[in-house]
Amino acid sequence: MYSTASSRKKEKAERTVGGVPSPAAPRQYTRLQKFWKDNREGWMFVLPLVIGLGVFTVYPMFQSLIWSFFNYTGDTYFYPVGLNNYISILTKDPYFWQVFGNTCYYVFVSVPIVLVSGYLLACLVNLPYKSIGFFRVVFYLPCVIPGIVSGILWGDMFSTNGVFNKLLALFGCHSDFFQSGNSFVAISSIFLMNLWSIGGGMILWLSAFKAIPAQLYEAAQIDGAGRFARFWHITIPQSAPMIFFNIVTMLIGTFQYNGTLVFASNNGEGYRNAMNMFAVYIYNQAFRASKWGYASALSWLLLIFVGIVTGIMFWLRSRIMKED
């Protein structure tokens, strides 16, 4: 066996004489042995990853695909129903399209808000003042507060007798915020809450700015490019790879938003399903209603939808790249 320590030493000694490969006795390996010898080190390092991906990602993925074709409720009796889960989700489910609409509204408004507000704030704290460091810390601070804590806090501030309603009462208004039965109002209050952690988007853009060479801006300024032209022709293209990556991960993350579990009534669904979104709906179908097969089909629909959106993003990127 060549793999034991002593034989390996001997083999090394055989092969090299004073640093020069000796032609005398080149060790003969079968192809398989050589293949194993070349690869075993690398394989050893990635073995945990392979196990992890296999057990915690690939297996569950296919298991859920299989379950999505079954009427499975978590007990031992289950029977195949073909595509019926999918069909009934798309045609019969009374909540699905509302959930879908809520999720789309949340995702496609929330992500641009984060990007735009983060950009504006980043421009502000990119000014060359001494006090900037302090403001950066203040702006970023709300982001380090755990989501559950901000959920409690905003749930209280948005309550019927909370701060915001006292403020609105000065103008003779009242809003139900999270308790609203209107999806538009309820989900828009989430945007208001998310504005609190605007610092996250700020950091994103700041690190993008940092990667752009200053000469580009100087040259553009000499050529007479205005603020907007510099943003459009330098900042955007230069930070495009990073911003693109962040948009894609942000989209995927936002599609699975389950923060409503903390502050919305009815197990995160909100009053009259106003805040019912995909992730929470899947959770409630799977773990409260025990409809595992149905929930698996839902999660595959989510995967397909996220895949389509990601695909569109990549397509848009290649289109824009081509134009440059």
Added chain:
Amino acid sequence: MDGTTIKNVNAANLFNKRKKTNELIFRICMHVLMAVIGIILIFPYFFMVMKSLMSTEEVTGAELVIIPASPQFSNYLKMLTDEGYFAAFGNTMFVIIFNLIAVPLSATFIAFGFARCNFWGKNALFAFMLSTMMLPGVITQIPLYGLYSSLGWLNTLLPLTIPNLTGGGAIYIFLARSFLQSLPKEIDDAAKIDGAGSLRRYFFIGLPLCKPIIIYIMINVFNSNWGDYYGPLLWRVNDEFPSTLAYKVFYSLTNTDVGNDKINIRMAAGVFMSLFPAALFFIFQKQLIEGVTMDGLKG
């Protein structure tokens, strides 16, 4: 002739002066703007601290109280003892300490393989790993519940810890790999020539060099585990579950048995929960704000 030059000089001076005052006004405006935004962003936090110090009557009363008449510091004591938050804190610390060791170690270990070794299937595996970042996590939830159920892991802290032995997420492996690749390869090659095996090279060269990225990973691991209520929510079956702090807060929030009069205790828990991430942030703000985050994506 003379008169016009003087006039010109005067005009230039005036122009410079005006530019300077303009800049000053701009500067003041920007500072006022930043101060206003800062105050708006800090206010909710201030509000939370105040609410955590209120008595039950002040919390449940109809009119709005911003500053409590007499601060009730006993709320914090009540929170830490009566409500069993202390045990939950212990459980959270167990999970966090395990992950603080497991994630950086396994992530850099795997990343070392990607950065410094050549093996069959490397690029395919790496691409596959990255593509799992795009996979919505909800899709694995339900089968994992089944898996953990058959392993007997439900109602324990094992699902929150053991899976993290396998790298703790593609993003960490990706970051560690980019970081390792940005380091000069010469040290590694020198060690290789001196006869150091790959494990030895990892532990004595790769791992110490990875310190900045390890700090970054550790901060993120701490924050994500500290505030994680969803994991415990998934794997909990009944009250025997060793509840973590975040889950405890979540449970007290959603459970209808716990009335609205406990909002001050809950706020105290919220303040307590935000202390640790805030402290971490103040210590490591440079690493977090300037960020090694996306250095690997520049190219």
